[in-house]
Amino acid sequence: MQWQGVVVAQQVDTLPAVKLHSKKLPDVVNLPVPVQQFNKAELDGLNSLSVADAVKFFSGVLVKDYGGIGGLKTISVRSLGANHTAVLYDGVAVGDAQGGQIDLGKFSLDNIESIQLFSTQPPDILMPARSFASASVLSLHAQSAERQSGTLTLKLKGGSFGFINPSLSYRMPLIGHFSQGIQAEYQQAHGKYPYINYENGQSSDKRINSDVKSYRVEYDAAYIRNDSNAARLKLYYYDSKRGLPGSVILYNNISAQRLNNKSFFTQFSWNKTVRDRGRLLINAKYASDDKYYLDPAYSNSAGLLENNFHLRSGYASVAYRQQFSTSFSASVAVDYFIDQLNRSDSFVINFPEPSRYSFLQNIALRFKKQRFEADAQLLHTGIREKVKIGLAASARSAFTPAFAVSGQPFGRLPVRLRLSYKRIFRAPTFDDLYYTNIGNTNLLPEYVHQFNAGITYARNSDTRLSEFRMTADAYLNQVTNKIIAVPRQNLFQWTMSNIGKARIRGLDVSAHGRYRISKEWQLTAGISYSLQEALDVTNPLAYNYKAMLPYTPKHSGSFSLAAGYKSFTWSYNIISSAYRYRQGDLLPVNLVQGWADHSAAIRYSLKTKQQGQYVLLAEINNLFNNQYEVIRYYPMPGVNYRVGITANFKHHHKQQNIQK
């Protein structure tokens, strides 16, 4: 399946044994809210190792990339920051009540079938209430267990800076309507990549303490009775140990801090048609996240500092959708979840051990005709908290509405207009509220007004230009009560405060096309561009009033091109960002230069007589060895390479089991 990867190969794939029951992706131009997506084939063409690498190609997205395979990578959609993007893994939210910033570098693309980014909200109204509670939603779909035959896939990738990445995937049908699969992956890299010395701008230094080792195991089981009755169970475990190289500090090359992560979750999802026109969706999840941080050279009396955090979360959701007529449907969703944070290390005093109880209800109405759609929705969020020591944040309750319309006003001309509004409530995280000496339990939630107006054009035809689509969306985000850190007492002790107001205006443009040159040659191209102005409008008297928010470039964009010829695929990708500032004070010393990162890859797939298939892959990243930073003093790797081989085997005998 991985070799389907080449952008065009998917169409000419002739191996029925590995056809996936992949979820059909929505037609992005017909939706009332902006949607961007990559399927497996497109993902394979992007030289991306993790989800973080792939989402850099979406317009309106900035990935705060601290460099290297183990470096933190968080998403900021339309400059609202990582806390405003919900991440769904197979339809269920991946929560981080502690910091609220999910490291997308931890999600390998190895078993990801598709990635979708919904600006404002998902287009399906039958979703857990939590899916509607964020300013944007990044939805990841892993390979599903449902298939008709057993398959075994072995992969091995290797590359620069000690990168080794074997993985294994085994899918098999069980009796009756049951099937299962297991997926395991290991990654390691020493991460000692060279960068230009900051002290003299000439000699080459090597990044130190940038190593990472991680493994991931996933087990899936599915019961697929038919389209109207399906249940899925997933168990997921991820374990990583990494160095935290930190920002480069001039004249001081000490770096020894470590971070170990252990994440486990199990989730269950059941989807059933009720009578004719109703549909029920039940989700349940349990998750645990353990974070161990070590500074082995800390100047306290112990000579080291440890933080050992344990986050436990339980989650249940019931959603129901009723189709009242061909054009009118409505849904309700009720979610309840509990997050609890503990700390177990000898350096903790009076840790409050907060527990948060969240209760979300969502009502959505949808009117949909062929050329017109209108959605209205109301979300209620209720949060209360308990602490063992100290004061808990007070209970919060908020109603936040959302509206969206889209239509095709010019008859058969495939041009659609869309308009949406959404109000967002972002509760402070545990770190915001309770972090020792920093947290502030008086924090108010952050609110955002999101407006979007867009136009789309799409044409699919039998001509050589078989696919073409364009989208353009203008947006305005108004943020109030923005939660930001301000210094208090000394530079090591900051406190969280609600003092910010931000106004973010922008334009996201994208185009995608597929062109058939000849029977054997095909081209696919995508381009995206974002223009934005993200301003601090907190205090008209302040020096930084109407100054660009930190790390918000005015221009950014991406380009990808893939060419397929028989069993070969070539791809070429560019991601680029204009200059930006690392602080709201637009001083030359805070300027971070613009950059462009080019990458190229070639893939060859070979089919053998024994129902096996092999794919060979070679990638070159940062082709021009551009020395750049996304975050100031976190240098990005220069030119680097990856090669890989994939072998896929089909098991005939297993197929007998599921013949009915």
Add this chain to the structure above:
Amino acid sequence: MKRSFFAILLTGLVALNACKKDDNVVIPAPVLSPATGIYVLCEGGFGGNNATLAYRNVASGVVAADFYRQQNPTQTGGLGDLANDAIIYGSKLYIVMNGSGNVTVLNASTGVLLGKVSFINGSGNKSPRFALGARGKVYVSSFDNTISIIDTTSLSITGSINVGANPEGIATYGNYLYVANSGGLNPVFDSTVSVVDLNSNLEIKKITVGLNPQKIEVNSVGDVYVSGYGNAFGTPAVPPFISVISAATNTLKTNLGAAYAYDHIRIHNDTAYLYNNYGGGDCKVINTLNNSVVRNSFITDGTVIQTSYGINIDEQNGDVYITDAINFSSPGEVTCFNRNGVKKFSFSVSPGIIPNKVLFAR
């Protein structure tokens, strides 16, 4: 440009003249000539590698915002990360680089780099904090619970004194060195001052003061004033404090109490300026000979300082320089007041941020 170069040259000559015996001078010349230049140290942001040293030519009023790089063009990286303190001792200017882990030594007249004393120690940064010149040596407190002794000629560390947890400010009177042990990196803060005998370079006792002590200043009669943060985040919160130690007996003399709850102090001619370096702009003036309040508000002409982060006094004329850290990210400003709290002039140190110290070249 030419004019400022000339001025620097002149400054250099004057300074060289003033201190012929260089660093072995135990007591600086009692008669001070007027300042010809004003150095302003800007701390820079945590991890920002943007510490700067600004220089204002007194005659022309011209400010060289990044004087260090200007005078040391080969040092393209600049000073480095987190300039926590600076002193002029003898003919040299010592800059304590907390993040970069060194003491950067300049010619105090020209700003030319003479050398760096490394505080990187095997696998760690000792994290140097404050410096003090005494007995021909420079004493530097470091977060690794030591005072390092720097030889001012060889510019190397020739000795180390063990003190309490995470020492900050240091002061000297008679044969003693007084060190504020903050313990700021421990879960429970320290609340002691180490007394070090300068003849043996050994800590001879610890005196209990308020919680999380930071700064130490001494008046003419040997009263050692210690200010500290307390713990604003404690349950219950502990306010800032001023404690007074008698150098004659090396015992605690008094805690000044709630009306003197300030975390920073600067003493000049027995007058103490008390301020909070994260809590607004104004400061309280007291007479340390009897602890009476001279003025509750130092500034008398309505000038507004947003965040007074450092106070330094020109010992020649008693002018008071208050550095304003603004919001800790915007360019810093320095305002000069006469001793009556009336503004004389101010200047920006842009792009320098978080100015914390003013020094005078003569």
